Amino acid sequence: MRYLSAGESHGPSLLGIIEGLPAGLIIKEDYLNQQLARRQGGYGRGGRMSIEKDRLKILSGVRFGKTTGSPLSLMIENRDWLNWQKVMSTDPLDETGERKVTSPRPGHADLAGGIKYLQRDLRNVLERASARETAVRVAVGSIASLLLAHFKIVSAGFVVAVGDVQASSRGLELNAGVIKEKTADSLFYCLDKEAEQLMRERVDQARERGDTLGGVFEVIVEGLPPGIGSHVHWDRRLDGRLAGALMSIPGIKGVAIGLGFEAAGKPGSLVHDPIVLDENKKIRRTSNNAGGLEGGITNGEVIVLRAAMKPIPTLTKALSSIDLATGKIRDAVVERSDVCAVPAASVVGEAVVNWEIGKAFMEKFSGDSMTEVEMAWQSYMNLVKDYLGEIKI
Amino acid sequence: MRYLSAGESHGPSLLGIIEGLPAGLIIKEDYLNQQLARRQGGYGRGGRMSIEKDRLKILSGVRFGKTTGSPLSLMIENRDWLNWQKVMSTDPLDETGERKVTSPRPGHADLAGGIKYLQRDLRNVLERASARETAVRVAVGSIASLLLAHFKIVSAGFVVAVGDVQASSRGLELNAGVIKEKTADSLFYCLDKEAEQLMRERVDQARERGDTLGGVFEVIVEGLPPGIGSHVHWDRRLDGRLAGALMSIPGIKGVAIGLGFEAAGKPGSLVHDPIVLDENKKIRRTSNNAGGLEGGITNGEVIVLRAAMKPIPTLTKALSSIDLATGKIRDAVVERSDVCAVPAASVVGEAVVNWEIGKAFMEKFSGDSMTEVEMAWQSYMNLVKDYLGEIKI
Amino acid sequence: MRYLSAGESHGPSLLGIIEGLPAGLIIKEDYLNQQLARRQGGYGRGGRMSIEKDRLKILSGVRFGKTTGSPLSLMIENRDWLNWQKVMSTDPLDETGERKVTSPRPGHADLAGGIKYLQRDLRNVLERASARETAVRVAVGSIASLLLAHFKIVSAGFVVAVGDVQASSRGLELNAGVIKEKTADSLFYCLDKEAEQLMRERVDQARERGDTLGGVFEVIVEGLPPGIGSHVHWDRRLDGRLAGALMSIPGIKGVAIGLGFEAAGKPGSLVHDPIVLDENKKIRRTSNNAGGLEGGITNGEVIVLRAAMKPIPTLTKALSSIDLATGKIRDAVVERSDVCAVPAASVVGEAVVNWEIGKAFMEKFSGDSMTEVEMAWQSYMNLVKDYLGEIKI
Amino acid sequence: MRYLSAGESHGPSLLGIIEGLPAGLIIKEDYLNQQLARRQGGYGRGGRMSIEKDRLKILSGVRFGKTTGSPLSLMIENRDWLNWQKVMSTDPLDETGERKVTSPRPGHADLAGGIKYLQRDLRNVLERASARETAVRVAVGSIASLLLAHFKIVSAGFVVAVGDVQASSRGLELNAGVIKEKTADSLFYCLDKEAEQLMRERVDQARERGDTLGGVFEVIVEGLPPGIGSHVHWDRRLDGRLAGALMSIPGIKGVAIGLGFEAAGKPGSLVHDPIVLDENKKIRRTSNNAGGLEGGITNGEVIVLRAAMKPIPTLTKALSSIDLATGKIRDAVVERSDVCAVPAASVVGEAVVNWEIGKAFMEKFSGDSMTEVEMAWQSYMNLVKDYLGEIKI
Secondary structure (H helix, E strand, O other): OEEEEEOOOOOOEEEEEEEOOOEOOEOOHHHHHHHHHHHHOOOOOOOHHHHOOOOEEEEEOEEOOEEOOOOEEEEEEOHHHHHOOOOOOOOHHHOOOOOOOOOOOOOOOHHHHHHHHOOOOOHHHHHHHOHHHHHHHHHHHHHHHHHHHOOOOEEEEEEEEEOOEEOOOOOOOOOHHHHHHHHHOOOOOEOOHHHHHHHHHHHHHHHHHOOOEOEEEEEEEEOOOOOOOOOOOHHHOHHHHHHHHHHOOOOEEEEEEOOHHHHHHOEHHHHOOOEEEOOOOEEEEOOOOOOOEEOOEEOOOOEEEEEEEOOOOOOOOOOEEEEOOOOEEEEOOOOOOOOEOHHHHHHHHHHHHHHHHHHHHHHHOOOOEHHHHHHHHHHHHHHHHHHHOOOEO | OEEEEEOOOOOOEEEEEEEOOOEOOEOOHHHHHHHHHHHHOOOOOOOHHHHOOOOEEEEEOEEOOEEOOOOEEEEEEOHHHHHOOOOOOOOHHHOOOOOOOOOOOOOOOHHHHHHHHOOOOOHHHHHHHOHHHHHHHHHHHHHHHHHHHOOOOEEEEEEEEEOOEEOOOOOOOOOHHHHHHHHHOOOOOEOOHHHHHHHHHHHHHHHHHOOOEOEEEEEEEEOOOOOOOOOOOHHHOHHHHHHHHHHOOOOEEEEEEOOHHHHHHOEHHHHOOOEEEOOOOEEEEOOOOOOOEEOOEEOOOOEEEEEEEOOOOOOOOOOEEEEOOOOEEEEOOOOOOOOEOHHHHHHHHHHHHHHHHHHHHHHHOOOOEHHHHHHHHHHHHHHHHHHHOOOEO | OEEEEEOOOOOOEEEEEEEOOOEOOEOOHHHHHHHHHHHHOOOOOOOHHHHOOOOEEEEEOEEOOEEOOOOEEEEEEOHHHHHOOOOOOOOHHHOOOOOOOOOOOOOOOHHHHHHHHOOOOOHHHHHHHOHHHHHHHHHHHHHHHHHHHOOOOEEEEEEEEEOOEEOOOOOOOOOHHHHHHHHHOOOOOEOOHHHHHHHHHHHHHHHHHOOOEOEEEEEEEEOOOOOOOOOOOHHHOHHHHHHHHHHOOOOEEEEEEOOHHHHHHOEHHHHOOOEEEOOOOEEEEOOOOOOOEEOOEEOOOOEEEEEEEOOOOOOOOOOEEEEOOOOEEEEOOOOOOOOEOHHHHHHHHHHHHHHHHHHHHHHHOOOOEHHHHHHHHHHHHHHHHHHHOOOEO | OEEEEEOOOOOOEEEEEEEOOOEOOEOOHHHHHHHHHHHHOOOOOOOHHHHOOOOEEEEEOEEOOEEOOOOEEEEEEOHHHHHOOOOOOOOHHHOOOOOOOOOOOOOOOHHHHHHHHOOOOOHHHHHHHOHHHHHHHHHHHHHHHHHHHOOOOEEEEEEEEEOOEEOOOOOOOOOHHHHHHHHHOOOOOEOOHHHHHHHHHHHHHHHHHOOOEOEEEEEEEEOOOOOOOOOOOHHHOHHHHHHHHHHOOOOEEEEEEOOHHHHHHOEHHHHOOOEEEOOOOEEEEOOOOOOOEEOOEEOOOOEEEEEEEOOOOOOOOOOEEEEOOOOEEEEOOOOOOOOEOHHHHHHHHHHHHHHHHHHHHHHHOOOOEHHHHHHHHHHHHHHHHHHHOOOEO
């Protein structure tokens, strides 16, 4: 499985092509649109979110509700494009310099991207660097989650901190279904109602100050069998692949698995998860500090990932910057933006984890039809049972 | 540039093949061997380190001290193999069950890898999952650093925490050369002499208890021009690639860029690095919280990365585990190991960062000979100068 | 550079996403549409070609006529879709079995693809296996040719045989510009007017018989400097890459470089192209039997490639087949088709060669903007000049 | 599955690392060494073949005769290196200019490679461009064939032409086992004893003239189920992949599948292979002109591939060339070489086909252990049986 995405924030549409999906996967468009809506939700969003009500159009690879094995292409139209057609035109004759950007925002790709691609109009950078691109990542990841759900592999993303407000529980004792339910009701996709209240206050205060806030979200994945990922070559380790996927989400500056940075401060005897057998000879761990990954491989426990998002780099109270056109100091451009997008980021995080795990899953249980994938998976489960003998997982 | 590595911990040798190096790169074997020695050093290592004095043999791709453009292959012999020839034999007749492992160590690949590959003898997993494989990663990364050094791009890894002992300074005010010098003198590759003393005590205490310790290291990279990595597609973002590379080092559970998790707790106005001009119209940042990466692209500031290593999973005071051969509870096997390998991990971290940055550098400044790469780099530097006009970087 | 394509023959549209184009490339939509029209032309086409007048829509990656460095996405709408909306619907409720195909055509992907993806309706295979997909390949390859044209690298495809009619000259003495001009006037994109007349007769005869015809086309590429491709690793050889690209065009069963199969029958003294110097000390070859590639690398001579296309597998006079629904012998389904598509294949061949060479060119002269690519190319040309000293290329 | 190869013709050794082999594959070293010996055999070889008796050393990835899932690394030592240690030294101090090459051989990588990598000593090119590298490709491909043989998939390469001598039969009526037996007895790995006699005469004549000869070989693959490769994306088509692999063998200038170029000259009614059912309702084709591949997918028939090899470019009666050191016309360097290496090429061809098919096989029937691969394969075979109902394959 592989995919490419395309599209600018104010262009006609965002596009994705997924190649390598097995045939026979049921594509629930409603579910995919719900995920797109989740990405657009959460407290602290700006005006754009009320313009766009993202809806997916599937242009190929699906017939009568099921994948055919051919590349699945999807499009999400930008409604706002109607107001930007001239500015974003592909026609050379339309160039007027309207909405040209020459003053890069600190924290964004503007300056580095402008230099890299030698673009005088930084709009050519920021239109693609915009987090709007993550809509495709949510669509693509949600399609992967349809595949995983077939095997009862379910992930759930939720917010554990906004600014300096930490939620009291991480929800590890809850299962993914319950988490999904609870976050659906929450303005911050958060499991701690009291913290949520404080988060709201902080976001309101930040908005008033023309400031922005970041936070931390967590993604858990339930139902994975042991054996996804591999220790045999560094680039096949699932821990590295998941960290890479999460860190590539705009704004993410830290990624942790299981105990994460806390693991560095404790002795081995308190970090590693002892292996015991319960009364039915089922393997159990008395803790899950590894977050479900040992040696870069799933160990059968719940995957626990955490990512830190920096505050949105577009501040209403603009930061100091320069003007590349004049060579002078000037405030950074202010492009319409959110005050806090951590809830949205938790949805994107869930999606990229679904994609990466779906990909690793298909590498192990490859097949050209869902039936074939299912049988490969079932065979492995039987082999593992035989391998373990009296012991169960 | 790409590479594959091979080799088991107690097999005859570790091997690597690097494909895609430009011709004309001067290969300093002494330097490479020094890096291998650094990886073997640091306080807290076990007995293996005194057996092996890793030395690199270059088997192809280099003639008269310079690369030819052909694949560079390298070998690091395992001296300990002499004692393991029968146990690690490729000959079917040699199988005796000697040193067979059936009791997986929590925290290691043993259990998940055994299940995945259906191996009755977990040695077939642990021999490859062993951190000994990182010797190749150090060799490969150090070769990339020879390439980068040609462009005055220098990285330095150092330890900032061991167990609960935090070093007082992160050394960001120091340059890479000074850091290299100072860590060379330190038992823990650490810049804080007082912390080092405490670290030593903690390691001694842990060893006495049969326990192990983790820690945190940092890698900085100086001298990168703006424009390495890209925002245009998620898998080309340098932040994601670096995080993936670091998280794929055995034992790493957390990765951070710049402020990392701290960035999540502060408002945008205190996180983003304002762009100012100094008296010579040179772009400066009044802070480097982004750690040199904005929008997944280098912005010209120092790259700052941090990784958290969990304690070594092989404890002398073994953790509870099971015996896959008997189906009963049993203590985990005890394979000779270190008490603390955070200093070594800092060397591996530096190496994988060098490799990933070298790769991204070559993607931008491709060329089949060093002269060609140099001219591509010089052209870009001139273009950037033109682009910025009066402003300088 | 990489791309993915998507789309079915009777779906709403064909799509492509190209990732990795440098910024600043001028995209001439007229030129691209001309290439699409060329693919639809040639004598011997069926009814579909009069329904579709392919036009490209660029959806991202281009602003004011130039690439921005962001992924370029393109769409070609299928006008015929209006008549197929129900049949090709993504909605599960629309499934009626209309136009279901259960009888596979020999020579097509139908049977093997149906088995592979376990599809009861072979339409789910043939819609994607249809040569209509090559419209995207032409679009993508033509974009690469815009890049190459900037460096005066020009390719030209033309037909050298249709059925048993061989054109008398291969046009190697002509340059690409002249070939393009002459083929534009030809019903068969052929340089031999007399042969063309015979080809037309053969196609008319075949149509009357309900039969189809194949043929041979040639693609030449002028202007490549020596040094594209590499001998150092098998998968970097340009000969292998070009052969793979050509053989992956539907219907191609043979690929040749330079003398091709004839080279096998002659002694080395008559095959290898002697290197001589002309009066200006310019390197010349007294022949070009190697077709411009030695050791998998361009040698500065014209690239000469040839591909054999089998006859179209959909015959009006259907071949014997089976019915997978009934398990009985039955004639193959007849899907609207062409009698001869060799002229179109020559356009597709030219396009895939442009893509593959464009990719190899960008691997050597990478850069994020056209200016940067140009400087990398110029630097190399200067280095080669220095390298050769008095000798010139 | 992926691999990298390394090593020069007169360096210490050739190396390969294969990553992605399933665990539990039995590695028969004797078989692998036989294949290496076959590559060294055949009538018409030069002196080098009597110096080297290639033997494989496996350095990792295999324990007690079976793969473990870890990267398999292999080494083939160059015995001739003993005579070349100074010339091929990695030590800067050893550079003396001994055996420096400045006069490129037409037909070889020498000139293009020298320019590309800016090498004054063309030995830095020819040492890697040497066909000696194909020893690794034979080793790697033979390991893939061990995997395939487990599923009764067997390939056989044999020579069908040397110079202007064509063998009378192509052996398609023979199975792979018989072909292997018959070619083992043949000086030219050819099935036609009379042609063999003529081939020998032609080689003797060529040697006397200081000339060289090429030829054509064929590779067939038996036992593949329908469904390997895919029509859904151009780069997944097995026809393109196989053509790319064959064309990347040094000296190959033409590749054909099934009827190949002949298919271009015949009408569709005589080219496509009708699908019929025999008395047991088993699918049969009344011909195999497609060579087992339709739509880029295996269709269950025997795969038939053919490749044309040009004559060896090193002639004792050297061709005209230039001297890059003096800028003057001069005869090409004469490096020890063969008169005819088509038999060897047929072994390499068989090997690269095995690798590529093994790779495609593993993409469909992925698994981390042979047992798992076997079960995936078995599941698919059962699904295909169900899919076809009364019809059988």
